[in-house]
Amino acid sequence: MDLPCRTAAPRESLRERRRRETRDELHAAALRLSRELGFEQVTVEMISEEAGVSPRTFFNYFPSKESALLTWPASFTPEARARFLAAPARDTRSVLRDVGELFASYLEASPPRRDEVEEVFRIAERTPSVLAAVLAGFDALERELGALVAERTGRGTGDRTADLVSGVSMAAVRVAMRRWAQDHGCEQPAPEFVRESFALLKDLTSPLEEAATASS
Amino acid sequence: MDLPCRTAAPRESLRERRRRETRDELHAAALRLSRELGFEQVTVEMISEEAGVSPRTFFNYFPSKESALLTWPASFTPEARARFLAAPARDTRSVLRDVGELFASYLEASPPRRDEVEEVFRIAERTPSVLAAVLAGFDALERELGALVAERTGRGTGDRTADLVSGVSMAAVRVAMRRWAQDHGCEQPAPEFVRESFALLKDLTSPLEEAATASS
Structure with missing residues (x-):
């Protein structure tokens, strides 16, 4: 790590x-x-x-008023950005893993309240302006992350691979947060959902998964 | 294939x-x-x-008026959906590949005009309501695709892996379309950008890429 x-x-x-x-x-x-x-x-x-x-x-x-409802997602702290940029590995596999940790430690530093996040997602389902604000928040974070990944990997801003790493990461974060917000039964904290989501990401394109599924 | x-x-x-x-x-x-x-x-x-x-x-x-500006992304034809669902492979690697082809053939069947897509992206950059409509369009398509992937892979709707496949795919499509819209120099058609984006996706988490980057 x-x-x-x-x-x-x-x-x-x-x-x-x-x-x-x-x-x-x-x-x-x-x-x-x-x-x-x-x-x-x-x-x-x-x-x-x-x-x-x-x-x-x-x-x-x-x-x-939409933005007052949504205090999450915000942006990364300067310290977290600096730590992410200082890590040496430049390959996309390691960078993806570190992006997962960037989000997990962000959630550990300022833990969101599950009932609030669930409520906001529910309001967004039936209120287009709130859905738009949620999506715009994720989009802004995706751009910020894309620039960070481009810098970390020594690629220019707007580099296709950097944008893809960022887009794929945000997909993992969104899936994790939606699932966490709906997960009433268990008390697993949000950062664990994010870590699981990034672990799952790694297997999506793995040829090993093909064999495992074929035999199940 | x-x-x-x-x-x-x-x-x-x-x-x-x-x-x-x-x-x-x-x-x-x-x-x-x-x-x-x-x-x-x-x-x-x-x-x-x-x-x-x-x-x-x-x-x-x-x-x-926002939606009149955006005729893309629309939804898949019943024929394309049926063909996607009928394909036998259920592992995520094959499904991701077929999702790439689903989008590529969608773009081949109704080719968008590059100048129009670029113009809409440009308007979205400075008009929050248009950006919101673009993002909501991609979000709706992501949900539709998530349900398709869940059905194809025999998982329930809302399954985490299905949602992740769908989210990751939409990231690949968005990156491809943004790049295609900005690519004035060459005449490569949009479906090729989508195919390249999905090919790149496959390498993002590959351990081989790590070795290749480390040696470069």
Whole structure:
């Protein structure tokens, strides 16, 4: 392994903590109001009032009511990016493995709440603007990751293999998160779902899998 | 290969032809007006008038002005679905290969115009509602494909491996189409880009690639 499994939480300044708390409060208010009234009925004004801030402050944190609902996926921390870029292996197999660890440690550093993620996926199913925001969030992360993979592997930005590694990784993350959100029975944490998804990825194109399936 | 490379064009009734022509005309009008005025300024009324139909008729073909801009990706023909499902191999490696052929023959049966696809991608870059519609189109196709793969491989709908095969395939298709749309220099057709993308996919997790890269 090139990457350590856990990210040490960096020390937070008072200002950073206040920002995080306001952001969390706006997110919680958006979810609470959507649950009570239905997402379509909720406005930025209502979310701001519920959280005790002005709409102007709201827009310092989120560009729209959809984005307040979705605090995940966000982007990687500078430390995680640096660690990913510093790892020596440049072949796609190792890079894919490290991308899996990048996501797993991201989820370990800021664990999402299963009931919230499930609720957001459920709202997205019936609200096109929320589905669009979810997809746009994943798309933005896919581009960020594509640039990281291009840099790590010494390829130019927009390189086809780098884009493919990034797209394939995001598919693995999306499948893992959807499954984790729906998995009420067991208490397996989200990073384990991500690791399993990346392990499965490795076998998808393996000729060995062909033989195993043919004999089953 | 389990799938033939080309789809024979099915015979079209007069009614089907008229529908296709109206749809094509609405799509062309949406693109033409977006080019002249900017997409934000264009309304469903303007597109309908330009194509010589009523807004009511417009909504028989498209649910929104965004969707009129995007005639690709659509969905698979019943014949292509049946052929894909009838192929015997159930291992993921063979299924991935056949998914590549499913897309390649889809593109051969109804070839998209490169300048149009490039234009739509460009509009999507600066117009969130168009990006959302592009992403939602790919997402719908990913779900359709996931169900097809689940059926073909004898897994239940929502099976993790089936979802992963589908997600990974859509990543390969998106990378191929983006690259094809931007590739002004050469005249390689879109299906070849898709086939190359799926071939590259096969090598992403190959241990051989590791050795090849390490020595380069």
